Amino acid sequence: MKKTLLIAFLTMPLGIFAQKSDPNMGIIPAPVSINKGKGEFKFSPETIVLVDSPNHKAVRFFAEYLRKADLATSVTDLATIDKKHLGLKNTVKLSLNFKGDLPPEGYELRITEDNVEIKGNGAGVFYGIQTLIQLMKKTSPGSATIPCAVIKDNPRFPYRGMHLDVARHFFDVDFVKKYLDVMAMYKLNYFHWHLTDDQGWRIEIKKYPKLTEIGSKRAQTKIGRASGPTFVPDLYDNTPHGGFYTQEQVRELVEYASARYINVIPEIEMPSHSLAALAAYPELSCDPTKTYKVGETWGGFDDVFCPTEETFKFLYDVLREVMDMFPGKYVHIGGDECNKVAWKKSEFCRQLIIDSKLKNEEGLQSYFVAKVEKFLNAQGAQMIGWDEILEGGLAPNATVMSWRGERGGIAAAQLGHDVIMTPGSGGMYFDHAQSKSPQEPLNIGGHAPLEKTYNYDPIPSVLNAEQKKRVIGVQANLWTEYIASPGKVWYMLLPRMMALSETGWSPQNGKDFKNFSQQRIPHHLLLIDQAGYNYRVPVAIGSADTTLKGNKFKIELTPSVEGAKIHYTIDGGDPTENDIEYTAPLEFVIPEKGAISFKSIVVTASGKKSVATTIKMEN
Numbered sequence: 001m002k003k004t005l006l007i008a009f010l011t012m013p014l015g016i017f018a019q020k021s022d023p024n025m026g027i028i029p030a031p032v033s034i035n036k037g038k039g040e041f042k043f044s045p046e047t048i049v050l051v052d053s054p055n056h057k058a059v060r061f062f063a064e065y066l067r068k069a070d071l072a073t074s075v076t077d078l079a080t081i082d083k084k085h086l087g088l089k090n091t092v093k094l095s096l097n098f099k100g101d102l103p104p105e106g107y108e109l110r111i112t113e114d115n116v117e118i119k120g121n122g123a124g125v126f127y128g129i130q131t132l133i134q135l136m137k138k139t140s141p142g143s144a145t146i147p148c149a150v151i152k153d154n155p156r157f158p159y160r161g162m163h164l165d166v167a168r169h170f171f172d173v174d175f176v177k178k179y180l181d182v183m184a185m186y187k188l189n190y191f192h193w194h195l196t197d198d199q200g201w202r203i204e205i206k207k208y209p210k211l212t213e214i215g216s217k218r219a220q221t222k223i224g225r226a227s228g229p230t231f232v233p234d235l236y237d238n239t240p241h242g243g244f245y246t247q248e249q250v251r252e253l254v255e256y257a258s259a260r261y262i263n264v265i266p267e268i269e270m271p272s273h274s275l276a277a278l279a280a281y282p283e284l285s286c287d288p289t290k291t292y293k294v295g296e297t298w299g300g301f302d303d304v305f306c307p308t309e310e311t312f313k314f315l316y317d318v319l320r321e322v323m324d325m326f327p328g329k330y331v332h333i334g335g336d337e338c339n340k341v342a343w344k345k346s347e348f349c350r351q352l353i354i355d356s357k358l359k360n361e362e363g364l365q366s367y368f369v370a371k372v373e374k375f376l377n378a379q380g381a382q383m384i385g386w387d388e389i390l391e392g393g394l395a396p397n398a399t400v401m402s403w404r405g406e407r408g409g410i411a412a413a414q415l416g417h418d419v420i421m422t423p424g425s426g427g428m429y430f431d432h433a434q435s436k437s438p439q440e441p442l443n444i445g446g447h448a449p450l451e452k453t454y455n456y457d458p459i460p461s462v463l464n465a466e467q468k469k470r471v472i473g474v475q476a477n478l479w480t481e482y483i484a485s486p487g488k489v490w491y492m493l494l495p496r497m498m499a500l501s502e503t504g505w506s507p508q509n510g511k512d513f514k515n516f517s518q519q520r521i522p523h524h525l526l527l528i529d530q531a532g533y534n535y536r537v538p539v540a541i542g543s544a545d546t547t548l549k550g551n552k553f554k555i556e557l558t559p560s561v562e563g564a565k566i567h568y569t570i571d572g573g574d575p576t577e578n579d580i581e582y583t584a585p586l587e588f589v590i591p592e593k594g595a596i597s598f599k600s601i602v603v604t605a606s607g608k609k610s611v612a613t614t615i616k617m618e619n
């Protein structure tokens, strides 16, 4: 280490999260409008929750929340209240039958020192409750304070989705419930459940038991990267992996989601990503003489469903059972990454292309998707597919999920189709790394830092006003090739899901990454931590991997999680919790031709650590 003069001085107390000056009052996603008041409402065991629909699911959710938070109080049906008590103080009133003028899913939350009231439209009261919960500060057992304010709020998009791939790795029912819990906290309303893929079929279909008997199990899993710089060929874990949801469990989860105003979209992949199904029923492939096994590695496979009438009968049967389990309007049929190798080799496909007057295999993909869409529409369901369903012509009523950038979404909107934006290029692939640090855990590659997800605007500027309306929302995807445990799911999901929430809900022109990441995220991560979830600890606020030139520097950092500490080294060593604790801004004076590397990490009260960042100061 070069000779360095280090002066540290105490100018600023730590823990300035500036909550008080936060115009968004710490709420994620940021509401449309907030008028802060003076004073606070004191929630106590004497507080009465008054409701106009006592059996409503939003009411049941709130009552359950209060019970679990030890804020037990009575929930009283307004109809049973004597009119003269309507001016009662110390009440929280939920007006579900509000007939006033609020936008879809909108709510109005009024907090005065005397009362709290939430009026809502549709899911609005539920979202008002989520906001209220975020504002409640527990003071003592049974009591909480809520700052006075009037909040008017509604989502920017009707579709705010989060996807989970349970095919590459299986996650059990309790885990999926926790996933839905976090989605609800952040006002996300579509859970896209990727249930089938080459590496596993995860949903019970009674008519085709082999789908789960055979298709839900793989003998082993590839270790390490399937491609790229750390690629290791032919290294497998020798450990079987499997799991599936029974129809009863699916119904239970759909019900659980519905209680949180979350629609569940099942994805049954076709024509590609279907190797697990072919392992169970090889007769659905273009070459039934081959043996197929459930995928043990990642990436595409050449074997796909063959577009025979037998395959369509199978798919319709499967989809009938699926629609019976999922009452929502959408069914996702995948449609992505069908490489057509098997179709090109198939005499049957060649003849089908001629007989059906199709151009080529792209036309066959379109034929396949359109046939399935026709079936779904006839049953009253609406089809969603990845943007490859545009190939060879888009099925008439399809909704397109644009994942390969925005191109597919733009084309679909221009054709008058509904579009959900989920581009990797917009930070919507949560399997991508959250930073370029080598300390990030193994991942599929790509780069989706929090800021990228946060700043993404799902409405492309090239669309005209009418076409813009076809963009019904935004979604982030969590593919699990390299995510085998719940802890790693949470690491990849949080806090990026909070950024997704704001991208889907809050007005674009009010978005402010600094306010989001510095004034709101640190408190939310503390709450997430206390609730027992894992998450990625962001690097200290004010730090980044960077090289600065000059002779005098001031380093001023804030922990990225409330209550966390920052530790640092200046001797080039990797910082640990045993290194010097940062407690106040530091000033460095670097001698001529000198340099110093300031390396820091954030360590939370629960022991979680950020990756290290290095600020190199050179003179």
Ligand code: ACM
Pocket: 336, 337, 386, 403
């Ligand atoms: C996808 O990521 N293959 C939709």
